[in-house]
Amino acid sequence: MPDTTSQTTLTATDKTAAEPAAVAGGETKSKQGKPRSLWGDAWFELRHRPMFWVSATLLVLLLAIAAFPGMFTSADPTKGDLTNHFLSKPELTHFFQPDWFGYDGQGRSIYARVIHGTRASILVGVGVTAVVTLVGGLFGLLAGYFGGLLDSIISRLTDIFFGIPFLLGAMVVLNAFTERKVYVVILALAFLGWTSIARVTRSSVISAKQADYVTAARALGASTTRMLFRHVLPNAVAPTIVVATIALGGYISAEATLSYLGLGLSEPAISWGIDISEASKQIRDNPHALMFPAGMLTLTVFAFIMLGDAVRDALDPKLR
Numbered sequence: 001m002p003d004t005t006s007q008t009t010l011t012a013t014d015k016t017a018a019e020p021a022a023v024a025g026g027e028t029k030s031k032q033g034k035p036r037s038l039w040g041d042a043w044f045e046l047r048h049r050p051m052f053w054v055s056a057t058l059l060v061l062l063l064a065i066a067a068f069p070g071m072f073t074s075a076d077p078t079k080g081d082l083t084n085h086f087l088s089k090p091e092l093t094h095f096f097q098p099d100w101f102g103y104d105g106q107g108r109s110i111y112a113r114v115i116h117g118t119r120a121s122i123l124v125g126v127g128v129t130a131v132v133t134l135v136g137g138l139f140g141l142l143a144g145y146f147g148g149l150l151d152s153i154i155s156r157l158t159d160i161f162f163g164i165p166f167l168l169g170a171m172v173v174l175n176a177f178t179e180r181k182v183y184v185v186i187l188a189l190a191f192l193g194w195t196s197i198a199r200v201t202r203s204s205v206i207s208a209k210q211a212d213y214v215t216a217a218r219a220l221g222a223s224t225t226r227m228l229f230r231h232v233l234p235n236a237v238a239p240t241i242v243v244a245t246i247a248l249g250g251y252i253s254a255e256a257t258l259s260y261l262g263l264g265l266s267e268p269a270i271s272w273g274i275d276i277s278e279a280s281k282q283i284r285d286n287p288h289a290l291m292f293p294a295g296m297l298t299l300t301v302f303a304f305i306m307l308g309d310a311v312r313d314a315l316d317p318k319l320r
Helices: 004-025 038-046 050-067 109-145 146-161 164-175 182-193 195-208 212-219 224-260 271-282 288-315
Strands: none
Touching: 038 288, 050 109, 050 288, 109 146, 109 164, 109 224, 109 271, 109 288, 146 182, 146 195, 164 182, 164 224, 182 195, 182 224, 195 224, 195 288, 212 224, 224 271, 224 288
16 A cells, blocks of 8 residues: 555655745745846845945935035035135034035135035936936937847947047037036037947847747737837846946046036036136145045945946846
């Protein structure tokens, strides 16, 4: 007579052993047994990365400063007092007071200018990133999906813009404007900065459109629009997001460089690049006037680069 108890135990053991293999061979599952999507899996990875939380905390603080500078200082960043505050030294114990970081060569509060200068830098960085992601992503999507003559035209156009030095080209474009406001700087940088996004998106789309699910959707008669925006783009957008996040810090740095050279934002706009340019004239005797805006610029760029690295590691399974 067969031993049914042993067979039952063996069957249960086999099923238990087979479950991890099934999970490993298929989609990643959560603790509840439900499969996670690419973005759900990426969020799961991000939550366990200290680099992500450090950068996210810094960026939330920077966004709050940019949106509500009056919450962090009541001092007027444009009001100078040469009689009493000409290049006064920092009072490091006067937290959040106008004299906390000292005063610049025009008697203006450096702390107030650092706080109010955050808005222009964040606006330029986010604005340029949004425009280049939209334009470059669209060109890359069309070139990668349709290929042929359209791909050749877009690729050659991309090569032409790649041949223009980024900062030099931006200087030439901005020099044509007598009044350089935030939107002018955004458009000038975006005009030359969309090529990297276009190339990355094109490569991702070429890989995605060869997948089995795209072939199946095409065989079922899906329209071109549905194929592009429902099947190809969602599975090809991850590398674009990573590149755009890292590049955002570079655009902020480019705006500061152009403002330092006198070809970016101009007075009465408040910019870290403008303050660094003016402070460089007194760097030997009053380094504090340069140190604080430059430090804020470095911290902002560093936060965006850290966020981009964390997102890249979370979205790329090979790096986990």
